[in-house]
Amino acid sequence: MKIWVFALFLTAFDCYSQQIEQDSVQLIQNYQAEARNAIAQQDFDEAIVQLNHANKLAVVNSDHSFKESLQLEIAELHYFLHNYHKANSEADIALDYIDKGKNDILKAHAFNLKGLILTQLGQLVEAENYFKKAEVIYTNQGTEAQRADVLLGIGMLQHKNGKITDAINYYNAAIPVFEENNNWYQLALSYLNKAEALVDLNEEQPLLTNITEATATLEKATAIIDQHSFTKLKVRSYRIGSLIALRNGDLAAVERNMKLYEAKNDSLQQVYLQAITKGIEIDASVNNLTEIIEEQRMDIDKQQKSINFGRMTTGLSIALIIILSLLTLSLYKNNNLRAKANELLQDKNIELQLAKEKAEKASLAKAQFLSTITHELRTPLYAVTGLTHLLLEEDPKPHQKEHLNSLKFSGEYLLSLINNILDLNKLEANKVEIEKTTFSLKKRINDVLIALKKSADDRKNNLHLEFDETIPDRLVGDPLKLSQILINLIGNSVKFTQNGDVVVRVKKLEENNSKVALHFEIEDNGVGISKKKQKSIFETFSQASLQINRKFGGTGLGLSIVKNLLELMGSKINLESQLGKGSKFWFNINFDVSEEVKEDINPKNIIYDVDYVALENRKILVVEDNKINQMITRKILEKNKMVCMVADNGMDAIKLVKENEFDVILMDIHMPGISGIEATQKIRAFNKDLPIIALTAVTIDENLDDFYRAGFNEIIPKPFKTEEFFEKIYRTIANKTFPVNS
Incomplete structure (x- = not known):
C-alpha cells in the first residue's frame, strides 16, 4: 500500500514539474513573438529586451526544442544591427544547439546566416563553404523560396569578391522566386543589390544600358520599400541613387541623395548602437544569473538521484501492464485489418479498371485533338512556305534573299516541330x-x-x-x-x-x-x-x-x-x-x-530526277477549297509552264474531269460537300487511268493503304518542298505514256 501511495506522489510531482516546464515554454514563445513584433516596428531596444527575457527562461528549462530557433533569432537580430562579431558568436552557439537536434531545415537556415555574417566580415572562403552546405540541404529538402535566400547570399558574396557579372546572374535567379512567394524584404534587397552591381559593372565595361537598367531596377526596389516602410533599405537606396546620378553626371541629384543618406544613416546607426548597448547591459546580468542557476541545478540533481530508484520500479510495473494490454489489442486489430484489407483490394481492382478505361478514352481524345490541330497548323504553314518559295523565285535583293532564306528555314523547322510533337x-x-x-x-x-x-x-x-x-x-x-x-x-x-x-x-x-x-x-x-x-x-x-x-x-x-x-x-x-x-x-x-562532289553537272536542269521540260504544258486540275492555297499551288505550277485549272470542291472536280482532259489531279482531302476521298472514288467509277495525287494537310501516319484503296496514285503532305512536289508529280505522270504534243 505504501509503495502505491509513494508512486502516486511521484506521478503527481512529475505532472506538476511538466506543467511548470510547459508554462515556461509558452512564456518563452510569447517573448519571442513580442520580439518579432518589436523588430517589425523597428523598436530594436524592446526586441533585445524580449529576446533576453526568453533566453533567461531557456537557461533553466530542460526542454531544448525551442532553444535552437531562439538562439538563431538572437544571431539574426545582431546581424540586422550590423553587430557582425556578436552575430557570429551567437550563430556559433545556435549551431551547437542545432547539431544536437534533427532539424535539417533549421540547420540550413543557420548555415545561410553564417555565410551572410562571414561575407560582411570579409571571410569569403569560409562564407562560400557555409552557403554550399545550406544549398545542399535546401536542394534535397527545402522550398524554392528557401533556396532563393542562398542564391541572394551567394550573389552578395560574388559582388564582394569582385565577380560582378556572376553576382547579377545570382540576383536574377533569386528575384522571380521572391516575387512569386511575396517575400517583399528579400525582393527589395535583391533589386537594390542588382542596381548597385549594375553601377559597378558600368565601371568595368562602360555601357549606357547598364545605368539605364540600374535606374529601372532601383525604381522597382523603391516602390516595394515605400509600400512596406523598410527604413533600413530606404536609407541604402539614397546611396545607390547618388551613385547612379554620379554616372549620369547629375551633380544636383548626387548632392540631394547624399544629404538624405548621411542624415538618415546617422539616425539609424544611433538606433542600432543604442540597441547593442542595451544588449551588453543585459548580457552582464544574465551571466550572474547563470552562476546562481548552476548552483541550484546541482542541488536538484542530488535530490533527483534519491528518487530515481522508486521511479524506475514504478515505471517497470506500468510498462509490463502496457505491454500485455498492447498484445491483446494487437491480436484484436489484426483480425479487423485482414477483413478491411480484403475489402480494399476489391475496391482497388474496381478503381484500376475504371482508371484504365479513362486512360484509353484520354488517349483516343488526345489522338483526335492532335489530328485536328495539326491540320489547322499545316494549312497556314503551307501559305507561309509557298509564298516564301514564290518570293525567292522573283529575284529578290541580296538582303531580302537572306531574310527569305531564314523564313524558309524557319518554316521547315516549324513543320519538323509539328511532326515531332505528334x-x-x-x-x-x-x-x-x-x-x-x-x-x-x-x-x-x-x-x-x-x-x-x-x-x-x-x-x-x-x-x-x-x-x-x-x-x-x-x-x-x-x-x-x-x-x-x-x-x-x-x-x-x-x-x-x-x-x-x-x-x-x-x-x-x-x-x-x-x-x-x-x-x-x-x-x-x-x-x-x-x-x-x-x-x-x-x-x-x-x-x-x-x-x-x-x-x-x-x-x-x-x-x-x-x-x-x-x-x-x-x-x-x-x-x-x-x-x-x-x-x-x-x-x-x-x-x-558522302562521296558526292560539290560541282553539280546538270545540263537538262533535272533535280530530284525531274525532267522539268517534260512537265511543260501538262494540264493539271487543282481541287482545293482554300483560296490562298489555290493561288499558291497555281502560281508554283504555272511558273513551271504547266496549264492549271482550279475546282473549289469535289462535285466541281468530278464535273470538270468529265468535260476536260487532264494529265493529273491534285486533290485536297477536307472540303465542303463531299471529301477528296469520296470525289476520287466517284472519278474512279468512270476513269481508272487518270493519275490522282492527294495534296493534303492531313497527317499521313499509318493510313497510307486507305488512300491507295480509295484510288490515289500518290500522296504529297502540305507543306512540301518544291523539288519533292515536282518530283512526285513527274514520277506519277511518267508511269503513263505522255500524249504526243500537237
Missing part, C-alpha cells in the same frame, strides 16, 4: 525513322544561327561558332532533325542568358571507313540550372521552375524532344551547369561521309 510517343517506341540525305553541316549550323540572331540581339547576347575545318564538307544523315536539336539547345541558351555569350563548338573526334564522329557543345554564361532540377529538365513539359516559366516563357518541350531525338540517332544529351555561372549541353554523334 511523334513524341512514337519516339519512345522507336517508330520514327531517321532520314539519310546528303547535307553541308557548316551551312546547316549557320542557318540555325541566322534564324536565332534576332532573338540573341534582343537579349544583347553574342553568338559564336567554333567549327573544326577538318570536318568533311558533305555528310549523310538527317539534317532536319539535327537542326531541330541545335535550334532547341541554342535557343534555350539564348533565352536564359542576357548581356552574355552563347558559344557553339563542333569538333571532329575521329574519322575512318567513310564515317566521322563529331562532338557538339552549346555553352552559355546565363542563370544556370540547379542540381535538383538537372535531374528532371529533360522530361516532357519540364522547366527549371514555375517562376522560370513565367519569366522566360516556353513550353518545356524542347529539351525532351532533344533527348528523344538524340537517343533515336544513337547519341545522348549531357549537361553541366551551375547556378549563376551558366550551362553547357554536349553530345557526340556519328555521320557517314
Whole structure:
C-alpha cells in the first residue's frame, strides 16, 4: 500500500514539474513573438529586451526544442544591427544547439546566416563553404523560396569578391522566386543589390544600358520599400541613387541623395548602437544569473538521484501492464485489418479498371485533338512556305534573299516541330525513322544561327561558332532533325542568358571507313540550372521552375524532344551547369561521309530526277477549297509552264474531269460537300487511268493503304518542298505514256 501511495506522489510531482516546464515554454514563445513584433516596428531596444527575457527562461528549462530557433533569432537580430562579431558568436552557439537536434531545415537556415555574417566580415572562403552546405540541404529538402535566400547570399558574396557579372546572374535567379512567394524584404534587397552591381559593372565595361537598367531596377526596389516602410533599405537606396546620378553626371541629384543618406544613416546607426548597448547591459546580468542557476541545478540533481530508484520500479510495473494490454489489442486489430484489407483490394481492382478505361478514352481524345490541330497548323504553314518559295523565285535583293532564306528555314523547322510533337510517343517506341540525305553541316549550323540572331540581339547576347575545318564538307544523315536539336539547345541558351555569350563548338573526334564522329557543345554564361532540377529538365513539359516559366516563357518541350531525338540517332544529351555561372549541353554523334562532289553537272536542269521540260504544258486540275492555297499551288505550277485549272470542291472536280482532259489531279482531302476521298472514288467509277495525287494537310501516319484503296496514285503532305512536289508529280505522270504534243 505504501509503495502505491509513494508512486502516486511521484506521478503527481512529475505532472506538476511538466506543467511548470510547459508554462515556461509558452512564456518563452510569447517573448519571442513580442520580439518579432518589436523588430517589425523597428523598436530594436524592446526586441533585445524580449529576446533576453526568453533566453533567461531557456537557461533553466530542460526542454531544448525551442532553444535552437531562439538562439538563431538572437544571431539574426545582431546581424540586422550590423553587430557582425556578436552575430557570429551567437550563430556559433545556435549551431551547437542545432547539431544536437534533427532539424535539417533549421540547420540550413543557420548555415545561410553564417555565410551572410562571414561575407560582411570579409571571410569569403569560409562564407562560400557555409552557403554550399545550406544549398545542399535546401536542394534535397527545402522550398524554392528557401533556396532563393542562398542564391541572394551567394550573389552578395560574388559582388564582394569582385565577380560582378556572376553576382547579377545570382540576383536574377533569386528575384522571380521572391516575387512569386511575396517575400517583399528579400525582393527589395535583391533589386537594390542588382542596381548597385549594375553601377559597378558600368565601371568595368562602360555601357549606357547598364545605368539605364540600374535606374529601372532601383525604381522597382523603391516602390516595394515605400509600400512596406523598410527604413533600413530606404536609407541604402539614397546611396545607390547618388551613385547612379554620379554616372549620369547629375551633380544636383548626387548632392540631394547624399544629404538624405548621411542624415538618415546617422539616425539609424544611433538606433542600432543604442540597441547593442542595451544588449551588453543585459548580457552582464544574465551571466550572474547563470552562476546562481548552476548552483541550484546541482542541488536538484542530488535530490533527483534519491528518487530515481522508486521511479524506475514504478515505471517497470506500468510498462509490463502496457505491454500485455498492447498484445491483446494487437491480436484484436489484426483480425479487423485482414477483413478491411480484403475489402480494399476489391475496391482497388474496381478503381484500376475504371482508371484504365479513362486512360484509353484520354488517349483516343488526345489522338483526335492532335489530328485536328495539326491540320489547322499545316494549312497556314503551307501559305507561309509557298509564298516564301514564290518570293525567292522573283529575284529578290541580296538582303531580302537572306531574310527569305531564314523564313524558309524557319518554316521547315516549324513543320519538323509539328511532326515531332505528334511523334513524341512514337519516339519512345522507336517508330520514327531517321532520314539519310546528303547535307553541308557548316551551312546547316549557320542557318540555325541566322534564324536565332534576332532573338540573341534582343537579349544583347553574342553568338559564336567554333567549327573544326577538318570536318568533311558533305555528310549523310538527317539534317532536319539535327537542326531541330541545335535550334532547341541554342535557343534555350539564348533565352536564359542576357548581356552574355552563347558559344557553339563542333569538333571532329575521329574519322575512318567513310564515317566521322563529331562532338557538339552549346555553352552559355546565363542563370544556370540547379542540381535538383538537372535531374528532371529533360522530361516532357519540364522547366527549371514555375517562376522560370513565367519569366522566360516556353513550353518545356524542347529539351525532351532533344533527348528523344538524340537517343533515336544513337547519341545522348549531357549537361553541366551551375547556378549563376551558366550551362553547357554536349553530345557526340556519328555521320557517314558522302562521296558526292560539290560541282553539280546538270545540263537538262533535272533535280530530284525531274525532267522539268517534260512537265511543260501538262494540264493539271487543282481541287482545293482554300483560296490562298489555290493561288499558291497555281502560281508554283504555272511558273513551271504547266496549264492549271482550279475546282473549289469535289462535285466541281468530278464535273470538270468529265468535260476536260487532264494529265493529273491534285486533290485536297477536307472540303465542303463531299471529301477528296469520296470525289476520287466517284472519278474512279468512270476513269481508272487518270493519275490522282492527294495534296493534303492531313497527317499521313499509318493510313497510307486507305488512300491507295480509295484510288490515289500518290500522296504529297502540305507543306512540301518544291523539288519533292515536282518530283512526285513527274514520277506519277511518267508511269503513263505522255500524249504526243500537237
